[in-house]
Amino acid sequence: MSENKNLIQGRTGLWEVVIGLEVHAQVNSKAKLFDGCSTDFGADPNTQVGFFTAAMPGMLPVINHLCVDQAIKTGLGLNAVINKFSVFDRKNYFYADLPCGYQISQFTRPIVSGGYLDIDLEDGESKRINITRLHLEMDAGKSIHDLHPTKTYIDLNRSGIALMEIVSEPEMRSSAQAMAYVKKLRSILRYMGTCDGNMEQGSMRVDANISLRRPGQPFGTRAEIKNVNSIRFLGQAIEFEIARQLDILEDGGEIVQETRLFDPGKGETRSMRSKEDAHDYRYFPDPDLLPLRLTDERINAIHATMPELPDAKRQRLMAEFGLPLYDATVIVSERETADYYERAVAALTAKDKVQGAKQIANWLMGDVFAAMNRDNKTVETMPLEAKNLAGMIDLILDNTISGKIAKDVFLKMWESGKAPAALVEELGLKQITDASVIEQAVDEILTQHADKVADYKAGKETLFGFFVGQVMKATQGKANPGMVNDLIKKKLS
């Protein structure tokens, strides 16, 4: 199926972009995949290295069952098949930061195969991207080349950390789709707590396979961009790569199958190694590990712990509170935001939950996000508690404060972290809803501006707003605007 809107117009005709992604997601686990040692980020070099991690003679791998459970859970979250029989293979190659001389991975028989996720496109459409497989493997260590003129330093802290390699079908057709895929995958992983999705710390890394073809033709030769560690860079890298390949193909050249690296500084990809010197990994089943056999009981038990995932949550929010698709999509995209939203909705005391829920969504996506951006805060670090946001909405809905006053209340809450009711009390912001008080204010204004009242009655109806404004000013904005309107209308009729 070709999607005409994503085709690229070249000098010589139309091209279709084909993108497949391999995402390495670090399993959320306190211990490594085959060794009891810790996975804490940022520890001093080589302080998180067990005997097996260091490949000491005679040391054997022992599978961390929690990592396996996390892989199962992730597979379930990706609508995939959990394979009850899977095998760990050794992928043999020499590198200084690969202590055993092999990486334990799953080659022919992965733990998870055949799933999908639906990506959300900017036009509000969604597209299903199929997932080929998810397999468990151990990470390598880190070589540090710039601390000494001739020596390389090795840090094995990362070595042996459990990764889930999640491989998509080559079904993405633009950099936007690839970015949406990673965003969605990251969101699902974070919802399930199986990967923290922290790309800056290397918890998620993306390899992108990119090729171009004429629409309807077989796949072209692809280039692989390795280890991209941000969604923005992924978009840049793919765009650069599309342009590079387009130039070559339009000039009648051929794409070389190779591995490329993205340089974020220069915004370009460059060749890392070509297929000619590609490794012969010499895979074979690891004789130190028995095949992994899973029972229905274990899979079902994990299934029972599955949280509501973003797509389901979005459907529910739309159905329960009548949120528009866009709002619901924004709110569910990050688990923390969705949790905050739901905490706020739960804290509402107003009778009209639907009305309150809509207002919370509006405030969250408007003033709250704006304040977060301005102060560089996240949902977790900002001072505004969900129950306080809900409390403010309650005050609006029960007419204690006006929407306008609420803007002030919000700013004060953001600065102080105090509860809205207390602030309204403290600052005397309570809305005036006493009809006699408002009537008195209206009467005073109308008396003071008898000339304008005459003009109004003579037909200058635009003065109505002036009277309202004067009353609001006189009451320091606290008068209930609806009541002010009604009273002025009544008095002037």
Add this chain to the structure above:
Amino acid sequence: MTKTNLTELTLTEAKDGLARKEFSALELTQAFIEAMEQNRHLNAYVTETPELALEQAKASDARLAAGNAGKLEGLPLAIKDLYCTKGVKTTASSKMLHNFVPQYESTVTQNLWNEGAVMLGKVAMDEFAMGSSNTTSYYGNVISPWKEKDRPEKELCPGGSSGGSAAAVAGRLALAATASDTGGSIRQPAAFTGLVGIKPTYGLCSRRGMIAYASSLDQAGPLTHTVKDAALMLEVMAGHDPLDSTSLNVEIPNFSSLLKSDLKGLKIGVPKEYIEGLGDEMLAEVNKGIEWAKSQGATIHEVSLPMTSYALPAYYVISPAEASSNLARYDGVRYGLRVEGSTLDELYENTRREGFGMEVRRRIMIGTYVLSAGYYDAYYLKAQRVRTLIQKDFERVFKEVDLLLTPTTPGSAFALDEKPTDPVHMYLQDIYTVTVNLANLPGIAIPSGLDQQGLPLSLQLIGPRLSEQRLLNAALALEECAGFSSLVKDLRKAA
């Protein structure tokens, strides 16, 4: 009992002597330390640990006196140098690990120390357990304590890879020794030096802390003077280990206390493929074994293991494949030998060229080849299929019979300067033993008699998975029939 003949005891006799307070653990240990010093020409030990041994012996004496002795309390043992021993150099007889001191203890040796055993030192082996003659060691050949009648000047091969273990026990430089068997490395040295050697069911003993050769085949076991000693050693060495994923989670019987001479009513199979082409002397030995078994109430059945001829080729594909991967860690980066180079690849090449001997390099290259893209299916995968067929051969046969009786080796030990120089010929040493490893089964070598040169010959019993007790009981019956120890005593008297 005088101090000088303490080394003549078996493991069990020494245990009894200690229990009866006829001598102390310290005296026993001292006797062995002296024997080691006097027999350094055998080159059995790579590292002697006399201070450690005396210290352990003193502690053992205290425990013996206090009445809380372990099963091996105060008994001096030799440890094959592929068992990692905490704080004691462990080399696998390779230059690659000439300076390696582990910070951890192998599970098997820990099990021994937990029962009070005393370590005399680490004994030599073929480099990384690759060899059948103990001539690939970085530390030189181990010499068998045995001599041919007609050519006493010839140095004989103790077998391999557990050659140091065999020489240490046969030469009375330890009461017993740990060994390991990937394709026959316990049973063939046992055969060459007149000892009992058992290769247990794969997974019965933990491999944690044993320097790996071929993970799917390697298994720990003891080399001892008698079947009774073997039963005692094995029951201490074996046991489930959560740190070895291939370790079997089964209850280990008290092999030694359950041990009884018993062949009665057993159906003993003799695989015809193991007899065809056997030399007269070894054939006569097998026939002797058959007669003994019959005399003990067993029945003899000819059986067939048609996949036998494919075992050796399959073994020499699978074991080097695993070895090439297992030995990749010796890269000069973290421990062991490092030979500098100007690039990372040069560091690897220089280190591995200098650190590994010829035989190890040969097997790494074979293994790398058979695993490489394009050859994997033709070699490794095919060998794995053969392995499955071999296992099925045994499964079928063990529906008909209880145990198999075979030779352990084609003949007796050869002189070191007459050893086969052709590696393929050398590999044939393992022909009767490798099938047992490929099928994950237990096998035991029992000294059965002496050839015309006065050198030990050996019979092997093979049993189904986890049939160790049956195997030991039957071996004890054959041992009694053979009366090998009195043969040896007579020989020594005559000498």
